[in-house]
Amino acid sequence: xxxxxxxxxxxxxxxxxxxxxxxxxxxxxxxxxxxFDEYAxxxxxxxxxxxxAVDEIVVLTIGSKDVTQQLRSCLAMGADRGILVExxxxxxxxxxxxxxxxxxxxxxxxxxxxxxxxxxxxxNNQVAQLVAGKLDLPQACFAGQLELEGDASAITVGRxxxxxxxxxxxxxxxxxTVDLRIVMPTAVKTAGSKDNQExxxxxxxxxxxxxxxxxxxxxxxISVGDLGVxxxxxxxxxxxxxxxxxxxxxxxxxxxxxxxxxxxEAKVL
Amino acid sequence: xxxxxxxxxxLFRKTVRSFAEKELLPNVDQWEEDELFPDEVFKRAGELGxxxxxxxxxxxxxxxxxxxxxxxxxxxxxxxxxxxxxxxxVQSDMATPCISDLGSxxxxxxxxxxxxxxxxxxxxxxxxxxxxxxxxxxxxxxRRVGDDYIVNGAKTYITNGTRCxxxxxxxxxxxxxxxxxxxxxxxxxxxxxxxxxxxxKKLGNHASDTAELHLEDVKVPARYLLGQEGQGFYYLMQNFxxxxxxxxxSATAGAKLTLDRSVAYGRDRMAFGKPIIKRxxxxxxxxxxxxxxxxxxxxxxxxxxxxxxxxYELGREQLSFDVVRKISMAKLFVGDMADRxxxxxxxxxxxxxxxxxxxxxxxWRDQRLLRIGxxxxxxxxxxxxxxMGF
Ligand SMILES: Cc1cc2nc3c(=O)[nH]c(=O)nc-3n(C[C@H](O)[C@H](O)[C@H](O)COP(=O)(O)OP(=O)(O)OC[C@H]3O[C@@H](n4cnc5c(N)ncnc54)[C@H](O)[C@@H]3O)c2cc1C
Numbered sequence: 160x161x162x163x164x165x166x167x168x169x170x171x172x173x174x175x176x177x178x179x180x181x182x183x184x185x186x187x188x189x190x191x192x193x194x195f196d197e198y199a200x201x202x203x204x205x206x207x208x209x210x211x212a213v214d215e216i217v218v219l220t221i222g223s224k225d226v227t228q229q230l231r232s233c234l235a236m237g238a239d240r241g242i243l244v245e246x247x248x249x250x251x252x253x254x255x256x257x258x259x260x261x262x263x264x265x266x267x268x269x270x271x272x273x274x275x276x277x278x279x280x281x282x283n284n285q286v287a288q289l290v291a292g293k294l295d296l297p298q299a300c301f302a303g304q305l306e307l308e309g310d311a312s313a314i315t316v317g318r319x320x321x322x323x324x325x326x327x328x329x330x331x332x333x334x335x336t337v338d339l340r341i342v343m344p345t346a347v348k349t350a351g352s353k354d355n356q357e358x359x360x361x362x363x364x365x366x367x368x369x370x371x372x373x374x375x376x377x378x379x380x381i382s383v384g385d386l387g388v389x390x391x392x393x394x395x396x397x398x399x400x401x402x403x404x405x406x407x408x409x410x411x412x413x414x415x416x417x418x419x420x421x422x423x424e425a426k427v428l
Numbered sequence: 429x430x431x432x433x434x435x436x437x438x439l440f441r442k443t444v445r446s447f448a449e450k451e452l453l454p455n456v457d458q459w460e461e462d463e464l465f466p467d468e469v470f471k472r473a474g475e476l477g478x479x480x481x482x483x484x485x486x487x488x489x490x491x492x493x494x495x496x497x498x499x500x501x502x503x504x505x506x507x508x509x510x511x512x513x514x515x516x517x518v519q520s521d522m523a524t525p526c527i528s529d530l531g532s533x534x535x536x537x538x539x540x541x542x543x544x545x546x547x548x549x550x551x552x553x554x555x556x557x558x559x560x561x562x563x564x565x566x567x568x569x570x571r572r573v574g575d576d577y578i579v580n581g582a583k584t585y586i587t588n589g590t591r592c593x594x595x596x597x598x599x600x601x602x603x604x605x606x607x608x609x610x611x612x613x614x615x616x617x618x619x620x621x622x623x624x625x626x627x628x629k630k631l632g633n634h635a636s637d638t639a640e641l642h643l644e645d646v647k648v649p650a651r652y653l654l655g656q657e658g659q660g661f662y663y664l665m666q667n668f669x670x671x672x673x674x675x676x677x678s679a680t681a682g683a684k685l686t687l688d689r690s691v692a693y694g695r696d697r698m699a700f701g702k703p704i705i706k707r708x709x710x711x712x713x714x715x716x717x718x719x720x721x722x723x724x725x726x727x728x729x730x731x732x733x734x735x736x737x738x739x740y741e742l743g744r745e746q747l748s749f750d751v752v753r754k755i756s757m758a759k760l761f762v763g764d765m766a767d768r769x770x771x772x773x774x775x776x777x778x779x780x781x782x783x784x785x786x787x788x789x790x791x792w793r794d795q796r797l798l799r800i801g802x803x804x805x806x807x808x809x810x811x812x813x814x815x816m817g818f
Contacts, residue, residue, distance in 0.1 A: 228435055235439055361450075364443040367477025367490035370436050 160311045160331075161215045162203045163269035164238065165260060166196040168222055168229045168248060169280040178401050185249065192229045194362075195275025195337060197236075201362040202305060202341045203273050204237045209356065210349035212311045215239045219263050221256065222248035227378060234373035235365030241378035242267075244386065252394035253281075257289035262386035264294060269332065270311065276301050276336040287336040297333040303340035309350030432495050432733065440496055443476055444503035452507030459635040460790070463627075465512050467549065467591065470519060474546025478504075479520040487528050488541035494673075494736045497521065498729075501674050502681035508787065510794035511635030513678060514801075518587045519543060521674040522802075523550035523596045526612065526667040529745070530655035539594055539614050551592035552671075553583040553615075553641065554664065560585075561807045564607050564661060568599040568643065572650065577601070577613060579646040582625070589639025590627050592617050597643075598664060601657050610660035614652040621646035632793030669747055671802045672759040673735060676728045679762050679798050683721050683769040686791050687714065690773040697778075710776060717769050724758075724765045731758040753815045760808040763799040770795045 170176065171189040178184065192200075200218065207213035216238040220230050226248065230241040244259055251259075264272060277284035291298035303324065304317030315328045316335055329335070340346055344357040365373070383390060411417045422428045433441070451472065459465040473479050481496035483489020490496060497520070504513045527540040542548035559565035568581025579599060586595070595615045602609030615622065626640040655663055691714060694705030704710060731754040738744045738751055770792045774781040781788045799805045 228438075231435060232439055232442070364446045364476060365439055366443065366475060367440055367481055367492065367496065370439045370443070370477075371485075371491055373439075374436060 161269040162271045165274045167193045167278045169193045193278045197362045199273045205347035209352040234376045235370040253285035254393040261293045272334045274336045291334040297329040300336040301338040307349040441499040448507040456509035465635045470546035480544035488544040501678040505682040509635045511633035515636045522671040523552040548593035551588040551595045553595040553597040570599040577648045579643045584640040590637040607661045612654040612660040676758040676762040679766045680724045683766045720765045728758045749815045756808045766795045
């Protein structure tokens with residue numbers, strides 16, 4: 160079985176974003192792997208380790224050559240091979256991204272396309288659904304739990320809903336996106352999991368051994384042209400603005416005054 | 429000097445930083461109070477490759493150069509406890525380098541590999557109640573009887589000593605021969621006659637355990653002799669170099685963190701109507717301290733660079749006097765720099781700085797060790813003067 164995981168590079172969410180003119184200023188920004196994609200890599204690794212049914216985990220990213228660094232960090236975590244589709248990752252919209260992923264899917268024909276539920280830069284939460292639609296594959300989004308069948312013919316996806324968990328079994332191949340809870344200690348199970356098997360919470364850190372091995376792992380570089388994908392822009396950014404800065408708070412003397420201010424000044428009542 | 433860190437170094441740095449911030453920092457207050465951090469921390473550090481970063485792969489290491497260890501030491505300080513850092517660095521850079529350099533196949537398998545994996549805790553046994561700086565004055569003896577050495581003596585101030593699996597032990601195999609009568613034995617702590625006499629209470633580095641060890645007629649198999657008999661003093665002098673280098677790098681990074689955190693405090697703390705960092709007096713003091721810190725890093729990096737070249741690029745076993753001198757200078761300089769940083773930053777915090785709840789009081793206690801451990805500042809000067817042929 161082969162798992163294809165997508166990984167996007169995003170500006171480190173712990174940094175302050177600067178707006179320059181009509182766009183976000185990315186110069187001097189530190190980049191990291193989109194956290195949800197890192198969780199997808201972790202989930203894929205857990206599936207591989209406990210099932211013995213996964214032969215290869217391939218990580219796909221789209222971006223400039225610089226993005227190799229983030230790809231390499233996924234390989235250092237333990238993924239087997241990388242694919243870099245060269246393109247401008249900052250200007251791609253969800254549709255374009257989905258087209259590229261579809262083309263790579265068709266080249267690789269994996270049994271499972273595992274993705275983060277969204278990228279924390281644009282927060283679009285669209286790509287996986289678009290890809291599933293284009294490929295006419297079953298989709299199961301926001302997985303908080305995964306359980307792989309013994310014969311790898313299907314995967315059960317647990318999704319958090321109001322008041323509990325909902326479980327859906329989807330046949331493979333299919334498209335699955337993961338949510339934050341997928342990196343909880345017992346979130347990923349396979350027929351090979353031991354009863355008391357627990358992982359440390361969170362995506363694993365690359366060990367030095369993993370980092371050294373990652374140096375030797377293959378990264379295929381493909382251009383959008385090679386994939387034969389047409390990329391007209393569907394979504395155009397017209398402007399970017401920071402939210403207005405908050406003015407200082409005030410102390411009110413009475414409830415009446417508060418109600419009055421909420422009604423007449425803030426106009427929220 | 430050009431930027432020494434590659435993409436692999438940076439990835440490793442990220443791993444160590446996550447480890448320090450997520451697995452050490454939330455626990456260190458408890459460990460400081462317990463006066464011990466758990467054995468599992470060694471295991472986890474081993475798993476991540478932190479202990480063996482610059483050791484060859486066939487010794488259970490990561491196969492990297494010394495800059496990997498620099499990255500490791502710089503990030504570990506984010507764990508917020510110099511005691512934990514010291515315990516780990518004794519395991520990785522103080523009790524073990526000579527085993528990698530000189531160890532037999534069996535010694536590598538039995539001692540080094542499990543140590544770098546964090547499964548067997550290592551201690552370095554040099555100092556004694558009656559001999560510290562003057563290493564040749566040690567009194568612990570090892571008498572050859574058949575296939576064994578019979579070891580008698582005491583060691584003190586031994587880091588990791590209360591729970592180590594073995595000690596890299598300096599002893600006299602020929603008590604009359606001075607420097608030339610010293611050897612290194614690898615001594616398992618479960619041998620009869622080996623006892624932890626005392627767990628020592630100390631000024632700082634509370635999370636690290638420090639012990640006095642007694643050895644009474646301990647029968648150590650002769651195959652645990654490291655390298656050749658009578659060469660121990662010279663081996664130890666080589667071994668000291670990474671110990672001092674890593675201490676310098678670690679303390680420089682720690683001081684930088686202390687400065688940054690102190691300045692952040694000073695932006696919020698108001699006195700006479702404005703944040704204390706807005707006082708020119710303090711601004712100038714911080715400028716001086718940051719400058720000293722930069723200079724310390726430059727000197728340490730320069731020493732690492734020289735060390736890295738001789739050990740990894742030229743493959744030399746014996747370091748040149750030039751490198752030994754520079755490493756000693758780095759340790760000396762960093763000791764003074766870290767002292768000033770800690771003291772002035774404590775002052776900057778006022779009464780808060782004197783409270784246990786404030787990080788700076790721990791820093792202030794802990795950093796004092798730097799001018800003593802691994803060779804005192806006076807001994808550094810003594811060594812430097814010697815290599816200069818005054
Ligand atoms: C927390 C801690 C952890 C330690 N961990 C270990 C460990 O794991 N393993 C280990 O073996 N040791 C360890 N040590 C011991 C440490 O290495 C020694 O304390 C240090 O080398 C100094 O030796 P000493 O204490 O015997 O001081 P002394 O040698 O008695 O020195 C006393 C004073 O005399 C000065 N002096 C000595 N010689 C000269 C000279 N030639 N010229 C001028 N002044 C001189 C010294 O600088 C010092 O100021 C540790 C110490 C501490 C405090």
